[in-house]
Amino acid sequence: MSGNSGVPLVRGEASLQRATFLELFLDLVFVFALTRISARVIADFTDGQRGVLAGLGQALLLFLALWAVWSLTVWSTSWLDPEAPIVQTVIVLTMIGAMTMAVAVPDAFGARAALFAITYVSLQIGRVVYFHVAGHGRPDPRQTLRVLLWFGVSAPLWIIGGLVDDGTVRGPLWTVAVLVDYVGLYLGWPTPRIGAQRIGGRMIAAEHLAERYQQFLLIAIGEAIFVLGLAFSGSGFHADQTGGYVLALATTVLLWRIYFHVAGRVQDAAVNHSRNAPRLATEMAFAHLIMIAGIVLTGVGFELFITEPRGHLPAAWLIAILGGPVLFLAGRSALEYQVFARVSRSRLAGLLALGLLVPVTIRLEPLTAGAAAAVVLAAVAVGDARRSRRRLAETPRPPF
Structure with a gap:
């Protein structure tokens, strides 16, 4: 299997098992993201403006969104060749999107809610679409359909939650959206007629x-x-x-x-x-x-x-x-x-x-x-x- 450049897209048996420098570069963004999550939680314990439990709930939702971005990237690069130009492009796009989400974290349930939600949805759906288009439907068009259908359910919840002015509505909407994303991820995005399949299957390195x-x-x-x-x-x-x-x-x-x-x-x-x-x-x-x-x-x-x-x-x-x-x-x-x-x-x-x-x-x-x-x-x-x-x-x- 290959992308349009002729470079193999799926990992071969002899492919490099160690993380590439670009993948490690991506991790630096998540170092920053974790510091923003910690700063939020520390503020909840010390200044009490949001309340500890409410603040922890919000921080958990933001953390789960960031983890979903990272984990899907890791599964993709453990299935696909991280040296392939298509995959490297996706890693760079992920780095940009994750950094945008991270800088929005401190006010992600306030003025930056729309930025956080729209970036998350654009990143998750955009990566899948890019893989499909740049790879000419390969390596697995049915997996593309599965993931897009599930993100199609959660995406409106993320975006509406980010755009509404009422914070009491945002929390429940994003909670349901996270549940949809994680249930799909855990079960392999089960879809009528084509079933379920976790990323990579037994081909994961x-x-x-x-x-x-x-x-x-x-x-x-x-x-x-x-x-x-x-x-x-x-x-x-x-x-x-x-x-x-x-x-x-x-x-x-x-x-x-x-x-x-x-x-x-x-x-x-x-x-x-x-x-x-x-x-x-x-x-x-x-x-x-x-x-x-x-x-x-x-x-x-x-x-x-x-x-x-x-x-x-x-x-x-x-x-x-x-x-x-x-x-x-x-x-x-x-x-x-x-x-x-x-x-x-x-x-x-x-x-x-x-x-x-x-x-x-x-x-x-x-x-x-x-x-x-x-x-x-x-x-x-x-x-x-x-x-x-x-x-x-x-x-x-x-x-x-």
């Missing part, structure tokens, strides 16, 4: 896909480091704030260690061993979505206990300080199940411990609550290390 997931998770950890560094550099460098800074750095190391322990490193082998590789690759995307959301929220917690380490702990702050690690461990547990068809007891115990800490830490200071969460993560990492010493290297055994 497993090593490339796994590496891209790993890279985006590292981006999220890098964004958390940016948040904690910015918070500490703007502080008074007092002893308590220094302690919060050191604690936050240690927590990021624990997040990295827990993620890359075995399952985080052998995702490509799991996809290759799977009886249903398209489904496994899709579910891995959702596991990473949860983990990355947890890391971003954990980074918000860093900001809170570095800048205000002592004094009264607002109950809402526990959503970030404890809720971030909960989301991360939940997503990491899902990934472990996807790779090995089991979940380590240390991760389940960690989730239970974080839940039990809620009624205890509400009476503590912010820095102490952050320390309690870090202790739980450290216990999970120690459990991983002990299990590794007792067991030989495991072969991935995905459940499907």
Whole structure:
């Protein structure tokens, strides 16, 4: 299969499995996008103008839209040759569109709502149309039809939500639109008469896909480091704030260690061993979505206990300080199940411990609550290390 330039469009068996420099360049846009999401959430916890829960809901919708753009790009470049001019053009267009969405994030539920929504719809539909036209209907015209039909359902909801003046209407419209987009993505855009098909199917380059997931998770950890560094550099460098800074750095190391322990490193082998590789690759995307959301929220917690380490702990702050690690461990547990068809007891115990800490830490200071969460993560990492010493290297055994 080829585009009109004669350059192969679908990956060959000998194609490069590593991410290209252009793909890494695209990731820089999402680094900025995550900082804008974090800034919104931090403002919701500190200035209270939107309200914490309303602000979190809005930030989640914006984050899901950005993740949909990134994940569809990754699946496309894991199926199609990222060195093909058609694919490279799409990556550049994606970079421009994602950057536009990112700069709109701070006021995406206000004056920049139309910009965010119209850019998202134009990007998602435009890429599909461009692939179809530039590739002369290849590599799969039926997939083009599937995706366009599903985006045709969600696009009016995005655009109307962006254009209405009533913010109370925008939230429900965009919520339904996100649900339509993610249900279609998860199920492979089922369409009457032609059925469903996830992007690429078994032709996805497993090593490339796994590496891209790993890279985006590292981006999220890098964004958390940016948040904690910015918070500490703007502080008074007092002893308590220094302690919060050191604690936050240690927590990021624990997040990295827990993620890359075995399952985080052998995702490509799991996809290759799977009886249903398209489904496994899709579910891995959702596991990473949860983990990355947890890391971003954990980074918000860093900001809170570095800048205000002592004094009264607002109950809402526990959503970030404890809720971030909960989301991360939940997503990491899902990934472990996807790779090995089991979940380590240390991760389940960690989730239970974080839940039990809620009624205890509400009476503590912010820095102490952050320390309690870090202790739980450290216990999970120690459990991983002990299990590794007792067991030989495991072969991935995905459940499907």
